[in-house]
Amino acid sequence: MDAVAQWRNQWFDYTHYLRREGFLDDQFAQLKKLQDENSPDFVVEVVSLFFQDSEKLLNNMARALEQNVVDFKQVDACVHQFKGSSAWIGAMRLKNVCINFRNYCEAQNLEGCLGCLQQVRQECLALKNNLENLFRLEQQIVAAGGSIPVME
Amino acid sequence: MSAVRMGLNGDEKPHVLAVDDSVLDRKIIERLLTNSSCKVTTAEDAHGALELLGLADGQQNFSNTVSDVNMIITDYCMPGMTGYELLKKIKESPTAKEIPVVVVSSENIQTRIEKCLEEGAEEFLLKPLRQSDVKRLRCHLTKDGNPTDEGMLCVGR
Numbered sequence: 001m002d003a004v005a006q007w008r009n010q011w012f013d014y015t016h017y018l019r020r021e022g023f024l025d026d027q028f029a030q031l032k033k034l035q036d037e038n039s040p041d042f043v044v045e046v047v048s049l050f051f052q053d054s055e056k057l058l059n060n061m062a063r064a065l066e067q068n069v070v071d072f073k074q075v076d077a078c079v080h081q082f083k084g085s086s087a088w089i090g091a092m093r094l095k096n097v098c099i100n101f102r103n104y105c106e107a108q109n110l111e112g113c114l115g116c117l118q119q120v121r122q123e124c125l126a127l128k129n130n131l132e133n134l135f136r137l138e139q140q141i142v143a144a145g146g147s148i149p150v151m152e
Numbered sequence: 153m154s155a156v157r158m159g160l161n162g163d164e165k166p167h168v169l170a171v172d173d174s175v176l177d178r179k180i181i182e183r184l185l186t187n188s189s190c191k192v193t194t195a196e197d198a199h200g201a202l203e204l205l206g207l208a209d210g211q212q213n214f215s216n217t218v219s220d221v222n223m224i225i226t227d228y229c230m231p232g233m234t235g236y237e238l239l240k241k242i243k244e245s246p247t248a249k250e251i252p253v254v255v256v257s258s259e260n261i262q263t264r265i266e267k268c269l270e271e272g273a274e275e276f277l278l279k280p281l282r283q284s285d286v287k288r289l290r291c292h293l294t295k296d297g298n299p300t301d302e303g304m305l306c307v308g309r
Contacts, residue, residue, distance in 0.1 A: 027280055034183045034283065042183060049176045080229070084258040085176050088280045 004146030011137045011149060021093075023130050028090030029151040047131055050089050054124055057082045061117055065110065075113060076105035082120070094123045165191040166293045171201040171226040171238065172256075177279070181225065181256075184286040193221075198233035198241075201226065207245050221251055222293045227279075228257035228264065236268055243272045252292040256281060 001009075018024045035042040061078045064071055083098035097119045104112030138148045168190045170181045178194045185192045195201040202208045205221065224242065226235040233241075235255050242248045255268045258279040265276045274292045277285055 030280075030282055031180070034180070034187060039183070046176065046179060049179060053174075053176055080258075081174065084279060085174065087258060088176060088180055 003144040004141060007137060007141040007144055008146060008149055011134075011141060014134060014137060015151060018130055018134070022096075023091070023093055023127055025090045025092040027087065031089060032151050044135060047089060047135075050085055050091075051124070051128060053085055054082060058117070058121060058124070061120075065113055065117065070108075070110060070113075072105045072108045072113075076102055079105060079116075091123075091127055094120065094127060097123055165189055166222040166290070167191045167193065167220055168293075169193050169195065169201060169204060169221045169224045171195045171198060171224065171230070171235065173197055173227065173230045177227065181281065181286075184281055184283055185225075187283060188286050188290060190290075197230055198226070198235070198238040201238060202241060205242070205245075205248055205251075207241060207248055223289065224251055224253045225289075226253065226255055228255050228268070229259070236264075236271065239268060239271050239273055254289055254292065 015024075031046060032043055057078045061075055061082075064075045064078070079098050079101045083095055083102070086092075086094040086098060097116060101113065101116035101120065104116055141148055166189075168185050170178060170185065170192055171194070172178045172181060173196055175196075178196070182192045182194055193204060195204055199208065201224070203211065226238055228235040230238075235257075239253050239255060242251060242253055249272075252274040253272070254275045254277060255273045256277045256279050257264065260278055268276050275289070
């Protein structure tokens with residue numbers, strides 16, 4: 001099997017794994033479809049923006065939850081935004097944690113919120129690693145002279 | 153199930169104003185629109201949008217900017233003035249009221265949807281938007297602020 005075929009097989013296995021584990025859903029495939037020769041870095045740019053944004057939002061949430069009197073509405077607003085961004089890139093697990101998080105905000109449950117914040121950080125890190133792996137695989141395919149498969 | 157004819161000159165691209173406070177959303181929505189052959193201007197809040205339309209408080213109404221925009225897509229949830237309030241301001245303006253406005257939101261709240269439609273929004277769409285959603289919006293586009301009346305059909309959804 002040549003190099004391109006090997007890398008492409010790895011890509012298929014990896015994307016199947018990511019879908020199966022719920023890291024990415026169909027929306028990510030939709031996002032990839034928006035990329036073309038005129039904007040070959042579109043997905044990478046969007047993903048970078050997402051992680052930059054999430055950094056800010058997570059810090060805002062953490063700060064808000066540290067206050068003596070917690071403004072749960074403010075936390076909720078951050079989570080709402082985070083959930084929206086997660087949905088755009090198909091980050092299903094992140095999105096689901098946000099749903100729980102919002103419920104805890106509404107119930108003004110500090111412990112629940114702190115638990116969710118922890119979870120969000122972990123999921124974010126996992127997703128970042130996964131996407132970096134995926135993009136690296138794609139670079140290998142291109143470097144070997146092949147073309148990146150279309151995500152179903 | 154497609155528009156028979158756009159009410160636009162041959163190769164003129166429709167100009168869409170996209171309003172959203174999230175830079176990520178703006179980037180993706182802009183891409184969705186350019187992929188549908190639209191020219192896009194973005195605004196990060198309702199006030200910015202009103203300025204671009206020549207409708208901000210204290211602005212003289214220069215008809216140039218208003219008639220140039222063929223459709224407005226706005227997020228519902230924005231700090232300061234919401235998308236709903238922006239929609240109202242547009243529909244209250246004698247010069248801008250004919251511009252179709254589409255409201256988008258990440259939340260599926262029936263009362264929210266109803267009040268936007270009642271206020272004159274063409275459609276209320278849920279985020280994340282897909283290419284197919286945006287392609288379909290083209291049937292709402294107008295030219296020079298007039299609803300297309302040149303035999304254009306917008307059949308079904």
